[in-house]
Amino acid sequence: MWLKLGLPRMQGVGVAATCCAFLVALYYNVILGWTIYYFGRTLGALPSGVLPWSDQAEGFVCPETVFYPRSTVAHDPYLINPATGLFNASFVSDFWCPEVAGSHAPAGFQAVRVRPLSCPARSAAVFWEEQAMQQSSGLDDLAGLNPGMVVAFTIAWLLVYLCVFQGIKSSGKVVYVTATLPYFCLAAFLMRAAMLPNALTGLKFFLIPDWSILGHGQVWLAAAVQIFYSLGVGYGSLMAFASCSSKHNDFVRDATTISFINCGTSVLAGCVVFPILGFLVSELQISNPCISGDSLDGLKSIGISGTGLAFIAFPIAIARMPGSFFFAILFFVMLLCLGIDSQFAMVETVVLVLSEAGVGRKLSRPVLSGIVCLVSYLIGLIFVCRGGLYWFNLLDSYSSVLALFVVTCLECVGLTWASEGKLWLEFKQQTKEWTGRELGPILHLFWKWVCPGLILAFLLANFIPPTGKADLMGAGDSVPYPEGQGYLPA
Numbered sequence: 001m002w003l004k005l006g007l008p009r010m011q012g013v014g015v016a017a018t019c020c021a022f023l024v025a026l027y028y029n030v031i032l033g034w035t036i037y038y039f040g041r042t043l044g045a046l047p048s049g050v051l052p053w054s055d056q057a058e059g060f061v062c063p064e065t066v067f068y069p070r071s072t073v074a075h076d077p078y079l080i081n082p083a084t085g086l087f088n089a090s091f092v093s094d095f096w097c098p099e100v101a102g103s104h105a106p107a108g109f110q111a112v113r114v115r116p117l118s119c120p121a122r123s124a125a126v127f128w129e130e131q132a133m134q135q136s137s138g139l140d141d142l143a144g145l146n147p148g149m150v151v152a153f154t155i156a157w158l159l160v161y162l163c164v165f166q167g168i169k170s171s172g173k174v175v176y177v178t179a180t181l182p183y184f185c186l187a188a189f190l191m192r193a194a195m196l197p198n199a200l201t202g203l204k205f206f207l208i209p210d211w212s213i214l215g216h217g218q219v220w221l222a223a224a225v226q227i228f229y230s231l232g233v234g235y236g237s238l239m240a241f242a243s244c245s246s247k248h249n250d251f252v253r254d255a256t257t258i259s260f261i262n263c264g265t266s267v268l269a270g271c272v273v274f275p276i277l278g279f280l281v282s283e284l285q286i287s288n289p290c291i292s293g294d295s296l297d298g299l300k301s302i303g304i305s306g307t308g309l310a311f312i313a314f315p316i317a318i319a320r321m322p323g324s325f326f327f328a329i330l331f332f333v334m335l336l337c338l339g340i341d342s343q344f345a346m347v348e349t350v351v352l353v354l355s356e357a358g359v360g361r362k363l364s365r366p367v368l369s370g371i372v373c374l375v376s377y378l379i380g381l382i383f384v385c386r387g388g389l390y391w392f393n394l395l396d397s398y399s400s401v402l403a404l405f406v407v408t409c410l411e412c413v414g415l416t417w418a419s420e421g422k423l424w425l426e427f428k429q430q431t432k433e434w435t436g437r438e439l440g441p442i443l444h445l446f447w448k449w450v451c452p453g454l455i456l457a458f459l460l461a462n463f464i465p466p467t468g469k470a471d472l473m474g475a476g477d478s479v480p481y482p483e484g485q486g487y488l489p490a
Contacts, residue, residue, distance in 0.1 A: 202278025
């Protein structure tokens with residue numbers, strides 16, 4: 001692309017974009033592996049009628065729980081129900097709730113140990129950590145391959161290969177299913193979520209902004225990263241797929257439409273997820289005095305961000321719903337479709353660039369696709385070791401976020417600043433000839449000044465406290481699992 005634009009020195013931007021796609025494809029496919037594992041365990045549990053991460057699953061016993069009531073009520077016989085191990089809701093204001101795990105209770109409160117019969121959050125976390133992940137003590141302890149995850153990860157890569165082995169001919173057909181089926185799943189979840197108890201609490205949390213939080217730079221940085229990921233900006237995927245279409249295709253309309261569909265889908269998904277999280281807090285407040293049904297803040301203790309939302313929080317809510325197996329299967333089918341869409345786009349980008357660059361020119365497309373998938377699979381086996389979760393988080397935190405910003409900034413600069421602006425005029429003229437669309441001064445203003453300026457600000461925000469720090473994963477405070485979240489070498 002840069003050669004055709006007359007900017008051979010900018011080819012490194014294309015190389016960087018392809019490297020981003022390759023690095024993310026290495027670890028992103030493990031999410032598909034996790035989804036396939038949960039899907040398989042769900043199907044396997046059908047005869048028992050109990051989801052495997054439920055606190056009613058065979059062999060699971062709720063661990064001992066520590067509450068911190070006031071010393072004045074700690075020995076009250078009505079504080080804890082001895083038959084269920086659950087606290088009496090009339091005493092909820094008499095409990096101290098630690099803000100950070102391991103905090104010492106203040107004067108006037110004392111520890112009370114009980115073993116509840118119901119602990120949905122703990123059972124889901126235990127299933128994730130001990131059965132799905134078989135989690136090791138930290139990043140320095142790979143602890144061997146996790147057999148169940150190796151099988152699921154292998155299936156995931158085979159599915160991706162079947163999507164890309166013939167290039168656009170195969171992936172173009174697959175996308176009709178994987179891009180549309182999630183909308184039917186979301187519609188089903190939306191109808192179910194609207195009828196759940198306490199759904200309104202979650203919806204309010206989603207729709208009513210907390211202006212003080214919006215003042216934090218880290219929020220905007222996280223939002224920018226998410227938009228880059230969801231739109232595929234900076235990976236080269238957009239150029240790779242566009243190169244397979246006609247030059248007379250109305251790409252200006254497509255770019256605008258996709259942006260609106262992307263953000264609209266995010267809003268729709270939020271209207272599904274947050275009512276279900278509202279239902280979740282109403283369920284968990286029965287067993288945890290530190291969770292209030294009036295707010296989602298208490299869910300921080302069970303990990304509702306990133307992988308925790310998809311594989312701990314959401315499964316808890318599903319397990320408490322009527323028709324739990326149907327919604328569990330629906331949820332993991334939806335995740336699989338969403339994940340495989342993103343995954344084969346990145347793999348397709350890498351294969352297409354290698355093919356266009358003349359690497360493996362004598363190889364057929366299925367063979368070249370197979371080599372890329374096999375190499376990626378072999379490297380990716382590190383993510384399905386028992387210490388693989390730490391390596392997943394390492395690449396997710398550090399591998400390509402900065403590169404995405406650099407690539408996109410240079411794309412804007414190359415198009416609008418190179419050749420003293422002549423390239424922009426040529427691009428504008430070609431767009432007019434090919435699509436009949438006029439690229440006005442507003443777009444030029446954004447691509448020349450606003451976008452590069454914002455992206456440079458985001459780049460700096462990664463390095464300037466408090467919006468960013470070198471220790472993105474908190475290695476300095478890490479504690480080996482199971483006492484903490486896992487050891488990370490500084």
